[in-house]
Amino acid sequence: MSFQNFITNAVSEWMNGEGEDADIAISSRVRLARNIQEYPFPILATDSQLEQITAAVRQVMEDEDCKRQGPFEFIRMDQLTGLQKRVLMEKHLISPNLMAESRGGAVLLSENEAFSIMVNEEDHLRIQCLFSGLQLQKAWEAADRMDDIFEKHVNFAFDERRGYLTSCPTNVGTGIRASVMMHLPGLVLTHQINRILSAIAQVGLVVRGLYGEGSDASGNLFQISNQITLGQSEEEIIENLTSVAHQIIEQERAARRYLMQNRRLLLEDQLCRSYGVLTNARIIESDEAAEKLSDVRLGIDLGIIRNIPLSVMNELTVMVQPGFLQQHVGQQLDSDSRDERRARLIRERLQSAME
Amino acid sequence: MICQECHQRPATLHFTQIINGEKMQLHICEVCAQEKGHMFPGGMNDFSIHHLLSGLLNQQGSNAVSFQQTEQEKSLHCETCGMTYPQFSKSGRFGCSDCYEAFAERLDPLFRRVHGNTRHSGKVPERSGGTIKLKKEVDQLKYELRMCIEQEEFERAAQLRDRIRELEQQIAHL
Numbered sequence: 001m002s003f004q005n006f007i008t009n010a011v012s013e014w015m016n017g018e019g020e021d022a023d024i025a026i027s028s029r030v031r032l033a034r035n036i037q038e039y040p041f042p043i044l045a046t047d048s049q050l051e052q053i054t055a056a057v058r059q060v061m062e063d064e065d066c067k068r069q070g071p072f073e074f075i076r077m078d079q080l081t082g083l084q085k086r087v088l089m090e091k092h093l094i095s096p097n098l099m100a101e102s103r104g105g106a107v108l109l110s111e112n113e114a115f116s117i118m119v120n121e122e123d124h125l126r127i128q129c130l131f132s133g134l135q136l137q138k139a140w141e142a143a144d145r146m147d148d149i150f151e152k153h154v155n156f157a158f159d160e161r162r163g164y165l166t167s168c169p170t171n172v173g174t175g176i177r178a179s180v181m182m183h184l185p186g187l188v189l190t191h192q193i194n195r196i197l198s199a200i201a202q203v204g205l206v207v208r209g210l211y212g213e214g215s216d217a218s219g220n221l222f223q224i225s226n227q228i229t230l231g232q233s234e235e236e237i238i239e240n241l242t243s244v245a246h247q248i249i250e251q252e253r254a255a256r257r258y259l260m261q262n263r264r265l266l267l268e269d270q271l272c273r274s275y276g277v278l279t280n281a282r283i284i285e286s287d288e289a290a291e292k293l294s295d296v297r298l299g300i301d302l303g304i305i306r307n308i309p310l311s312v313m314n315e316l317t318v319m320v321q322p323g324f325l326q327q328h329v330g331q332q333l334d335s336d337s338r339d340e341r342r343a344r345l346i347r348e349r350l351q352s353a354m355e
Numbered sequence: 356m357i358c359q360e361c362h363q364r365p366a367t368l369h370f371t372q373i374i375n376g377e378k379m380q381l382h383i384c385e386v387c388a389q390e391k392g393h394m395f396p397g398g399m400n401d402f403s404i405h406h407l408l409s410g411l412l413n414q415q416g417s418n419a420v421s422f423q424q425t426e427q428e429k430s431l432h433c434e435t436c437g438m439t440y441p442q443f444s445k446s447g448r449f450g451c452s453d454c455y456e457a458f459a460e461r462l463d464p465l466f467r468r469v470h471g472n473t474r475h476s477g478k479v480p481e482r483s484g485g486t487i488k489l490k491k492e493v494d495q496l497k498y499e500l501r502m503c504i505e506q507e508e509f510e511r512a513a514q515l516r517d518r519i520r521e522l523e524q525q526i527a528h529l
Contacts, residue, residue: 041450043446161473170469230473233477
């Protein structure tokens with residue numbers, strides 16, 4: 001399979017809308033930060049050291065256990081155009097950081113896009129595992145397995161007291177960052193979201209935007225992840241986050257029930273209007289698209305809007321991003337043309353889903 | 356909110372600029388931001404976790420009363436990669452794994468602030484972890500052994516005792 005498939009196909013397995021509570025918990029991700037003992041961290045490594053790290057990773061691909069998890073495709077960042085990198089970022093397969101500063105950067109992708117192993121990002125290795133729905137335990141087990149495979153071939157920088165040594169002090173210890181992407185329109189509409197987000201902060205978890213640290217939470221999508229990596233075991237971190245995610249899901253369901261019981265007509269009106277906009281608009285900006293897609297998703301969850309699978313909504317969330325849109329059309333587009341293409345793409349995709 | 360520049364599109368980017376001590380709020384759209392050079396790579400805000408860390412580290416420095424101590428910090432560096440303590444505290448990132456040793460005495464307060472903890476208690480790699488993994492297993496088995504003795508399960512206790520001896524011999528030979 002060529003790397004082109006990762007870029008031209010919008011659909012990744014994590015978007016299939018399956019897995020526990022997948023209506024609210026869209027996806028679960030576990031990322032492990034690892035470094036190889038013999039080399040300086042990527043910020044200080046020379047070009048030739050970065051090459052050696054890349055070569056070591058390519059060797060791991062030959063491991064029989066690794067092949068069983070795959071098949072994998074190895075992609076160097078310098079082989080990609082800016083737009084292609086952006087598409088991988090929009091699909092959550094690489095980080096904004098690897099997209100922007102990719103000296104010696106590469107990514108090892110499994111065919112089903114469940115594994116994405118970033119090379120020479122902030123750390124030598126970022127082993128990422130992404131699943132649909134609330135499946136943190138499964139994602140951790142898969143990432144752990146892949147970590148063991150790498151460990152057979154390279155010496156990880158590890159210290160008895162500090163754990164896995166990482167470039168940034170915020171990742172030291174387990175090096176684990178686990179996160180759940182959640183769609184929480186009910187909590188936003190009932191104005192409870194801030195209360196819940198500040199409670200989350202008190203239990204060592206953090207809310208980030210859709211593409212991680214520093215990005216916006218648009219379309220009522222929130223990414224909740226662990227903040228602490230030192231002093232807690234991976235299992236504790238996964239259990240904590242899973243338990244908090246369950247509680248947020250319950251709160252979101254309660255908010256939705258409240259809205260359906262007390263403001264049904266208003267809610268139906270808003271959601272159906274949004275559906276009307278998406279199926280008819282000729283120009284749509286990304287913020288408006290995110291907002292209306294969120295409404296339609298909620299409409300599907302509540303049975304108000306029928307015949308559209310959730311996977312289509314997940315797919316559209318990725319497809320309407322600037323990078324993907326331009327890739328889809330096959331040319332660079334200015335902001336105005338993007339708005340037009342975005343509207344057309346949404347109309348077409350929703351129409352074909354209804355047929 | 357409408358963009359302050361074009362007065363047409365909605366403002367999607369919000370900045371606070373401080374120029375010569377004067378605070379200015381900017382609300383602009385993506386198009387105008389791009390034209391005015393306010394766009395950041397990947398739509399990311401330039402402010403990152405590293406700025407925060409750097410702030411924390413430098414705060415520790417400014418708490419230090421004597422000039423001598425700051426001088427000492429200035430000369431502190433990692434022999435392996437050459438990263439100096441001032442460089443580390445400015446970037447908020449280590450240069451190599453040996454920096455953890457080089458700046459060891461400065462790190463506990465930082466880790467306590469960021470993680471509320473200074474010691475790892477998670478996964479231990481098979482090889483690089485040396486004997487830690489085996490020692491952990493021995494601790495766990497010893498705990499199980501105590502439980503077995505308390506519950507008078509002597510047959511299982513004997514098995515555990517043999518396994519513990521075996522592991523302890525392995526550790527001694529490593």
